[in-house]
Amino acid sequence: PIIENNIDRLNTYGVDDVWISLGYLGEQLENHFKEGVEKSMRINYVREKEPLGTAGALGLVDGFNHDDVLLMNSDLLTNLDFEDFYLFHKEQTADITVVCIPYRVNIPYAIMETEQSRVTGFKEKPTMTYFSNGGIYLIKRELLNTIPRNTRFNATDLMEKAISEGKKVAAYNFSGYWLDIGKPEDFEQAQIDIKNLK
Numbered sequence: 001p002i003i004e005n006n007i008d009r010l011n012t013y014g015v016d017d018v019w020i021s022l023g024y025l026g027e028q029l030e031n032h033f034k035e036g037v038e039k040s041m042r043i044n045y046v047r048e049k050e051p052l053g054t055a056g057a058l059g060l061v062d063g064f065n066h067d068d069v070l071l072m073n074s075d076l077l078t079n080l081d082f083e084d085f086y087l088f089h090k091e092q093t094a095d096i097t098v099v100c101i102p103y104r105v106n107i108p109y110a111i112m113e114t115e116q117s118r119v120t121g122f123k124e125k126p127t128m129t130y131f132s133n134g135g136i137y138l139i140k141r142e143l144l145n146t147i148p149r150n151t152r153f154n155a156t157d158l159m160e161k162a163i164s165e166g167k168k169v170a171a172y173n174f175s176g177y178w179l180d181i182g183k184p185e186d187f188e189q190a191q192i193d194i195k196n197l198k
Contacts, residue, residue, distance in 0.1 A: 001029075001032065002074065002075060002076075002077060002181055002190065003020070003029070003074040003075075004032070004033075005077065005194065006072065006074060006076065007033075007041075007043070009082070010041075010070075010082065011040065011041050013082040013083055015041060015070070015082070016040070016041045016042065016065075017041065017042045017044070017064075017065050017066070018041055018042065018043050018044065019044045019045070019046060019057075019061050020033075020043065020044070020045050020046075020074070021045075021046050021047075021048055021052075021057035021060070022045050022046065022047050022048065023047070023048050023051065026045070026047060029045075030045060044061075046060040046061055047060075048060070049150075050150075050152075051152065052150070052151070052152055052153065053152045053153050053154040053155075053157070054071075054073065054135070054154045054155040054156075055071065055147060055153050055154055055155040055157065055158050056147065056148075056150075056151060056152055056153040056154075058071065058139075058144050058147050059144070059147040059148060059149045059150070059151075059153070060149075060150075061144075064141050064144070066141065067140065067141050068086070068089065068090075068138050068139065068140060068141065069138070069139045069140075069141055069144065070082070070086075070136070070137070070138055070139075071136070071137045071138075071139060071155060072135060072136040072137070073135035073136070073180070075180065075181045075182060076134075076135055076136065076178065076179070076180055076181070077177070077178075077179045077181060077190045077193065077194060077197065078134075078136070078176065078177055078178045078179070079176050079177040079197050080099065080136065080174060080176060080178070081176075085097070085099065085136070085138065085172055085174075086138060088170070088172050089138040089170065089172070092168065092170040093168065094138070094140075094168045094169065094170035095139070095140050095143055095162050095167035095168050095169065096137060096138070096139050096140070096143065096158065096159055096162050096167070096168075096169045096170070097137065097138045097169075097170040097171075097172050098133060098134065098136070098137050098155075098159065098169065098170070098171060098172065099133075099134035099135070099136040099137070099172050099174050099178075100131035100132065100133065100134055100171045100172060100173050100174065101131065101132050101133075101134045101174060101178050102129050102130075102131055102173065102175060103129070103130045103131070103132045104127050104128070104129050104130075105127070105128045105129075105130065106125070106127050107125060107126050107127070107128060108125060109125065110122045110123065110124045110125065111123045111126055131171060131173060133155075133156065134174060134178055135155075135180065137155055139158070143158065143162060143167070146158070146161060177193070177197060179193065
């Protein structure tokens, strides 16, 4: 399972305590990982009775062991350097750091630069780069207390709340390999890519 690849990578980076949020057919994951002994890490589980969003399950966990908590979607395939990500989070003294993936859009026309009705210049067929949410976050543990219990709550909700309260949300721009396995064609691509992923 893709989640095993992610857990193996986390284990390589010294992550020793993992919580998996389970829903439908969650017992299959429990049976697969057992106690996590073979991975020299502790694997724990919480069960979502109803889907709680991308961050809501964090409100079900009592007793995180570390000051910063890594949250990631389980259906991602990536070669992210988790150590570099963590060091960046610490250097930024951020409350939340989010992995941002570049998304390039090729505009097939000249883009006009205007001020009111006056043309001030133009760019011929530019490529615009935007950064999208990569679904991987480092969060200061004390922020988890602000997550409502048993309520649908997304990581984007947590970031918006932190920003509105004046907390620092940092962007970690990542240009390595990243694939969200959300569609059958992405799953097929992941089967090919995982053979060469380092």
